[in-house]
Amino acid sequence: MNFESTWNPHSPVAQQRRDAALSRLAQWQALQDRAALASAQSKPVFDKRGQLLPRERVALLLDPGAPFLPLCALAGFMQDTPDPAKSVPGGGMIAGIGFISGVRCMVVASDSGIEAGAIQARGLEKILRVQELALENKLPFVHLVESAGANLMQYKVEGFVLGxxxxxxxxxxxxxxxxxxxxxxxxxxxxxxxxPGLSDTVIMVRGRSRAFLAGPPLLKAATGEVATEEELGGAEMHTSVSGLGEYLCEDDRHALGTARDVVARWDWAAHSTQRQAKPPRWDAEELLGLMPAHHREPIDMREVILRLVDDSDFLEFKPLFGAATVCAQARIGGHAVGIISNNGPIDVAGANKATHFIQWMCQLGHPIIYLQNTTGYMVGKDSEQGGMIKHGSKMIQAVTSATVPQITIQCGASFGAGNYGMCGRGYAPRFLFSWPGAKTAVMGGEQAARTMQIVAEAGMARKGITPDPDKLQAQFDKIVALFEAQADAFYTSGLVLDDGVIDPRDTRSVLSFCLDTCTESAARQPRATSFGVARM
Structure with a gap:
């Protein structure tokens, strides 16, 4: 190890930051609880029908005690209503990676306790994202379906087309x-x-499952034909007449037990990803006091790395060259990784160092972890004359062309092209998670407002107009508020611009889980065909 911690977790600054982080985490937990509570309000209806609530279904499906990584839990937050107090996150579904009969799977469940499981706008983006993750990580896809389909009262043609x-x-x-x-x-x-029509195996529940292209109301409106739901698409019909379903079960518990049995009989024994790993020598609890609430306060990201990697041991790459860009080799959960982070803007030397390091990690076959905390690429006359554009572009090319899994954690600021060079969402990292205090924007709110103010004042000067200080200040405040609101981690997560917000203290376990998933994916050799399994 070439770096020793100098951070005092008991200092007044650390305690102030910790209090701010805990407040933010409490807001995050309340948002997640809001979706679960909203769904649970339907319990009397589900009980009357002899059904389990969606989260109860997921819990019964998964292996007891095995890890489960929720994905995109805040999808849709503040997209259904501008009032954060009334917005229910989740996109109308539950999604994550977990184990079923020992097999690592992507699991998606309609949250039918909310609006009968109708697919929400960000819910569509959420399921498309987790399908993409399943494909990239070679994960079986298990879907617990109970959905009213699209909400026709909120119909948008783009939702139909992209759906x-x-x-x-x-x-x-x-x-x-x-x-x-x-x-x-x-x-x-x-x-x-x-x-179900595009699934390899379908399990149905007697008296509850329904699958039809047109339900009784639409059928009557379109053709005048009158038929019952059971005749058109009931479980007994589909398992005995149409052949859409393979297994007819008596209730939700029976169906989920059958699903576990089906997965067990795939004989897809999970590849062993157990590795010997020493825990960090510094407590993850200290991460709460390390990260400032505002990006203008400095932090040495090597202190964060110490609290994430095995035995708090890492080897820094070119520590004296481009020192504001931190590159290091370490292990997380036993996996050899490269880590890139930021102690300030990315300058010419830092961009060149990162480019070199990314290409070296690809040569070694080591996944790359990006711990974002940057206000962007360095600006100014010296930087421009030093070739910042071309050197920053080389770093972006390296990120784009990397041949190893890349995982991004947005820890602090993620501004400007620094978001791109540090493998932001647009660069398709294998996984991307945010800390609750992370900020994502083209630039800081005050910087954007000051830029617009300078432009406005210059325009008025050319026209010989005397600026009104009150109007200028009002415009300044409005722009700051706009940028700050959209930079917020909960807002960007609501737009499905990450795979979820995580507690900083859980970062090591999340990274270990993702690295295990990537390793298992690399070892797995599914039997690809030129066709999907067709319903017969």
Whole structure:
């Protein structure tokens, strides 16, 4: 190790930062609880029907005590309403990576306790994202379906058109040799009927499962024909007449037990990813007091690295060259990794160092972890004349072309092209998570407001107009508020611009889980075909 911690976790600054972090974490937990509580309000209805709530279904499906990584839990936050106190996150579904009968799977469940499981706008983006993760990480896709389909009262043509990608991805998963399993707990109407239709195996529940292209109301409106739901798409009909379903079960518990049995019989024993790893010698609890609430306060990100890596041991790469860009080799959960982080803007030397380091990690085959904390690439006359554009572009090219898994944690600021060079969402990292205090924007709010103010004052000067200080200040405050609101980690997570917000103290375990997933994916050799399994 070439770096010793000098951070005092008991200092007044650390305690102030810790208090701010805990307050932010409490807000984050309350948002997650809001979705669960909203869904649980439907429990009397579910009990009357003899059904389990969506989260109860997921819990019964998964192996007891095994890890589960939730994904995109804040999807849709502040997208349904501008009032953060009334917005229910989640996108109308539960998603994550977990273990079923020992097999690591992507699990998605309709949150039918909320709006009958209707697919929400950001819910579509959420399921497309987790399907992409399943494909990239070679994960079987297990879907617990009970959805009212699209909300026709909030119909948007782009949702209909882009929604086709959901079904295309099911076909791609099957053709890639990745099993697609659907448990049809309730209704699947119109497009929703293609969820079981494009699955390799379908489990249905007597008296509850429904799957039809047109339900009784639409059928009567379109053709005048009158038929019952059971005749059109009931579980007994589909398992005995149409052949859409393979297994007919008596209730949710029976269906989930059958799903676990089906997965066990794939004989996809999980690849062993158990590795010997010493925990960090510095306490992860101290991360709460390390990270400042405002990006203008300095932090040495090597202090963060000490609290994430095995035995708090890392070897820094070119520590004296481009020192504001930190590159280091370490292990996390036993996995050899490269780590890139920021102690300030990325300058010419830092961009060149990072480019060299990324290419070296690709040569070694080591995944790269990006711990974002940057206000962007360095600006100014010296930087421009030193070739910042071309050297920053080389770093972006290296990130784009990297041949190893890249995982990004947005710890602090993620501004400007620094978001790009540090493998932001647009650069397709294998996984990307945010800390609650992270900020993402083209620039800081005050910087944007000051820029606009300078432009406005110059324009008025050319026209001979005397500026009104009150109006200028009002415009300044408005721009700051706009940027700050959109930079907030909860807001960007609501837009599905990350795979979820995480507690900083859980970062090591999240990274270990993701690295295990990547390692298992590399070892897995699914039997890809030129077709998906067709329903017969």
């Amino acid at each position: 086709g990608s959901l079904f295309r991805n099911l076909a791609r998963l099957s053709a890639a040799g990745l099993p697609v399993l659907t448990v049809q707990h309730g209704s699947g109407t119109a497009g929703g009927a293609y969820m």
